Amino acid sequence: MTIPSHPVVVRAMLAADGRLLSADPPLLALQREAGADLGVPIAVPQLATIARLAGRLGITLSRPVVAACERGDIDMWVRAKPEEGGVSLSVVDWRERPTVADPVDNGQRDADIAALAEGWNWQIDTQLRFEMVLEGMGEAGALPADPPVPGSRFSSYFQLQPDADGDMAMLRGFAQRRAFRDQQAVLAKDAGSRFRLSAYPTFDLSGQLKGYRGTAFPLVQAVVAPMVEDQPLALYPAEFGRRLDRSLRQPLGRIIANADTISAQLEGPLRPDYAGYASDIAVAGRHLMALVDDLADLQAIDRPDFSVIAEEVDLADLGRRAAGLLAVKALDRRIKIVPPSGDATLLATGEFRRVLQILVNLIGNAVRYSPEDTEVRVATEWESGQARIAVIDQGTGVAPADRERIFEKFERLGRDDAGGSGLGLYISRRLARAMGGDIVIGGAPGEGARFILSLPVSG
Incomplete structure (x- = not known):
């Protein structure tokens, strides 16, 4: 059965007990493919979850959802709105993508094999920071002249290389919390020094992943081709x-x-x-x-050919969307998000999904680092030919000396919590500048932070 992509809104209505009362053809087809029909509980778990959560909290929720069908996965942006006697669902973006079969796991990545691999020893945590570096057995176990320092990032020392099929054993192993072996890597400071990495996961007593412990086996020096003059540097392979x-x-x-x-x-x-x-x-x-x-x-x-789409966007509408996406996360911390009013509008030029991505990151950071029982406000304004939208929290703010450093890659200002990668603000500012705008920080120290996204005014 084929379920086409649908750029228009797809709607459904659920009763308070989860029964599917009505649905447009695409959603009804998906319900039937799952073995159910009208009049019975919705059989798509992701839709059932967001509908039940919206009904329980009594608020409108918006979030991306991925559902499986016979041919692959369906990416949807779903809006669940509580109504008298049930919950209405609106899918504002429905796009299918085929499933690519995973390569067959032939057992070569078992933990015992990875643990016995030759080379010098290393250990990293779940944030990909070195915790330990030790010599191994034999000549191959000798540490390099400049070994990684505990606390430094794995990616600042090793650069992973794909195999002949374009796969990366370490990324696959990390995603599945399994051992891996024969991951090729070069030193970040010396692309001619190659290593073969093998490792196995470590867990704490509660079964939570703690990190990986592995070995690095030095390979024969590779011949590095000279760089063609004026050729742009590609930091990552195109694929x-x-x-x-x-x-x-x-x-x-x-x-x-x-x-x-x-x-x-x-x-x-x-x-x-x-x-x-x-x-x-x-x-x-x-x-x-x-x-x-x-x-x-x-x-x-970071690619030289990166570009964005120039289209008309409504910053107030995007602020409301981002606030709805993070409403549940905010409620968990007893934080209230105050979005732009329903009748507010401020047109700007940018790329819809990139602006939404920036706002979700800014509001998410505000929710993560604000004290409980406070507010996060999202406000729009126009100033000097720029459309601006600000995310204002009631936390401790950002010291003036840190207001540029916080936008650096992997910078987290010394935070040791598990949330975030240290890339969000770096990516957000790069995106804003690619769209002809910027992100700056305002607010007095100790009085909360004010992250301001500015974009060119539309028209």
Whole structure:
């Protein structure tokens, strides 16, 4: 059965108990493909979850959803609005993408094989920072003249190289929390020094991933081709995004979807602790997916040929969308997001999805680092030919000395929490400047931060 892409709004209505009362043909076809029909509970776990959450909280939610069909995955932007007697669903963007079959795992990445690999020893945490570097056995176990320093980033020392099929064993192993072997890498400071990396995951007593412990085996020096004069430097291979999609996004998407299905208990009741474990898995999966998205964006914006679309956008509308997307996260921390009023509008020139991405990042940061029981306001204004939208929190603010440093790659101002990759603000500013705008920080120290996105006025 073929379900086409639908650029128009696709609607459905659910009763308070989750029964699908009505649905436009695409959603009805998806419901039937899942083995259900009208008059019974909706059988698409992701849609059931967002509808149930909107009904329980009594607020309108907007978020991206990935659902599976016979031919692949469907990316949807879903809006769930509580109404008398139920919840209405509106899908404002419905796009299909085929599933690429994962390569067959032939067992070569088992932990015992990775643990016995030759070379010098290293250990990293889940944030990809070195925790330990030790000599191994034999000549191959000798440390390099300039070994990595504990606390430094893995990516600042090693640069991963794809295999003949364009795959990266380490990325796949990290996504699946499994051992890997034979990952090719070169030193970031010396592309002629090549290594073969093998490693296995380590876990704490509760089963949470702690990091990886592995070995680095030196290979024969590679011959580095001279750089052609005036040829732009490509920091990432052009097909890097495709590899990420195959090696990380698709496995993570299926992990999240299956965990959501278990947590929603659609196949029957579960012990509360089991349902909680599934929910934790889904949360962890989404965190990893966010890191993957940051890596993909970093790959894109650092390429010499990166460009954005110039289209008319409404900053007030995008502010409301971003606020709706983060409403649940804010409620969990007892933070109120105050979006632009429903009748507010401010037209600017930029790329719709990139502006939304920036605002989600800015509001998400404000929610993450603001004290509980405070407000995050999103306000629009016009000034000197620029359309501006500000995200204002009631936290401690950003010291003037740090207001440029915070936009540097991997900079987190000493924070040691697990949230974020240190790439969000770097990516956001690069995107804003690519659209002819900028992001600056205002607000007095100790009185909250004010992140201001400015874009050219439309027309």
